[in-house]
Amino acid sequence: MSHIPSEFTVGGIYLPPSLVAGCLGVLLAYWTSRALNRRRLSRNLFYPPLVFVAFALLYTVIIGYLLIPF
């Protein structure tokens, strides 16, 4: 697997891959938290805001490792 940072261009403007991976990570964390709320599984967590941050970081790292190297 290549670890050369990927390039994202929108209309000729380069976006940092970490920003794209970070945004996707936050979006995935948001969807996960919604799903956990819907099934009332979040009540088993000690402090959900911290878990949200952990999810966002985890997803960002996974996306960075598998899809968008940064």
Next chain:
Amino acid sequence: MDKVTAFKEAIKTGLAFASVFGIAMQFGWMNPYWAGWAVAVIAMTTTGASIRKGVLRIVGTIPGCLAALAIHALAPQDRWLFLLLTCIWVFFTSYLMVSRKKDSYLWVMACYVCLIILLSDLESSENMFESAVFRTVETVMGVVVYTLISVFLWPQSSRGVIRKSSAALVEGLNDIVHSCRDGLLDRQLFVESFKGVQSKTVRQLAQFEQFLQAEGSESHEVSEVSHLWERFHGLATALLETAGRWHSGFAELIRVDVQAVFPNLPAYFAGLDANFAAVSQVLAGRLPEDLPRPVSLANDPVALERLTPFDRAAVEVARQEMSRLALLTAELLECALELEGRVETAGEPEPMLVSGVRDRAATFPVPDWDHLRSAAFVAATTGVGFLIWILFDPPGHSGWFQFSGTIALLVALVPQLRASKLIGPVAVTSAVCLAIYVFVMPRLSTFLGLGSLLFITMFLNCYFLSGMARFFTSMAILNILQIQNHQVYSFVAMANAYIFFVMVFAYLFVMSYLLSSPRPEKAFLRLLHRFFRSAEFLMARKAANPVHESVVNRWLAAFHEHQLSSLPAKLAAWGGSIDQKRFPDNTPEQIEALVTGTQVLVYRIEQFLQAGAVRQTEHLARELHDDIMTWHVGIRDTFGRWAGNPESEPAAALAQRLEAGLTRLEGRIKEALNRAGGDVSREEGENFFRLLGGYRGVSEAALAYAQTAERIHWARWREERFS
């Protein structure tokens, strides 16, 4: 506001907005958008309201500029001292912003302008004084331009609104008294009708206050007698509270033949009606031929003797509130006469008739816990923003210190406003403005083009949007378009600014967790905990009944009294923001009933605290001291348990205990009265029954609260979940 008026107002704002940019650019003033901000923010529905906001903006700008210069002079090369002094100023101004409703905007400006001027030139402090001067001059220019346009172009005057509003308020107060009269005489509690009239009058009171400020800024005649209008407002508020306390005790009068106990009840109500009618007439500019005679309320001692001790106690409590109501209506009439110049004011105004609890609390300045928390939130957000800037320097740079502090002020003003909910609107409006910046602005070469663009954007903003949406769109227009005298286009700078605006709201959302959860149901539980802790403290203090109390203890009592009286309104605000979709088991009506239950508890605790203390020297009190203390300790412990867990005291068990306690105490009182024979003086009897009424009132209110609280799914509220 109808569509035609909204169209005219949008044209006025758009015109003022484009004009101030034109003037500032013509004279080559620094940052012309400062004047644009003044126009965008002070544009209100009436000229008076705009003038008032404009004056507050100008007056607040001056201390903000001075504070910035002082901070910079004291800490020119010491970043930590700089941060400390800034956070102290931010804390101080934010506290005043949330606690002083009348001039709240002045303190917003004092805080916000200080942050702007502190970092107006990052390269050197050389231009700082110049920035402070330009900021003040452009703010004044923005206010003057908008005021001139709003005065000469389709003026929306507030003249006369205070008269109309006061007449409507008097009518509302009269309706409240009628609702109480019907409830008392017809033996039906009419809770819904009373609540309806009460909330209508509360709205009228708030509207009256707004109109008073608006018309006071526009008319010299009104500002000259503003102290009398304020007194009128204070009396109307006291009247509303007294009627609420009186009405909360109706359930205990259900077995009492009130017409037999108060033989002159029809005359009493007729007297109140006459007072209200006279106030309305005087406010309409007509002096009644005969001023109404003072209203009095007498009871029939024989009918009173026939009542059970608890019914007698309830009558005593009601009599006190009814007498207060009569006095307040007489004072209202006197105030109206003074307003019309029919009565000469003799020096100092008379002290206002408000509850004794408030009087005691007023002697000690006590902080509001929630206001302290809000101020701490703004100071912490500013401080952490500063650290983010100097340690990581992400896109936005000094904006992390300046802008996040400013938006934190907004969140502190409306704590129910979720920063996470603002991310979407800010992202969308900023994206639209970024597109204008990229695709439209580079094509403009004259002020005619730029002025037209500014006019159109502000016109559309004011015509189609209102409230927060309008504010955030104005923010996007002013911050993303970044109009300067020497316009330089930089997509990178603006794209970074866009990312920064979105990130700063996410940062604020994270910071809102710093002090405690911003979830409405969690905030509600937290407030309820404090409510019952304060109630427990005050009950314990009453039981101890100290003759000489330390200053600290009296200050603590004033603090808890303030908490108790202010918490129901905060509970109502947080209760209204609980998302019903997340908690389908509890309807908004159930939450409203719970809040009403706390308000009734406040009324009853106030009545109880005003009732005389149990004096060992008095015959009845000595005889029944132990029984009363048992009851007292029971109520205090119940409040203590509710503070820990709102469902700890089931209503059925409480009702059973209350009934058993009432029956036992009733028997003991009869025994004591028989033993005392004629030894009990009238005054001692009244004091004792007032105190007894206080105990019973608190107990009944606590029972009613417990019944309402049982319907709430507390466990669900306490559950953790993602916001």
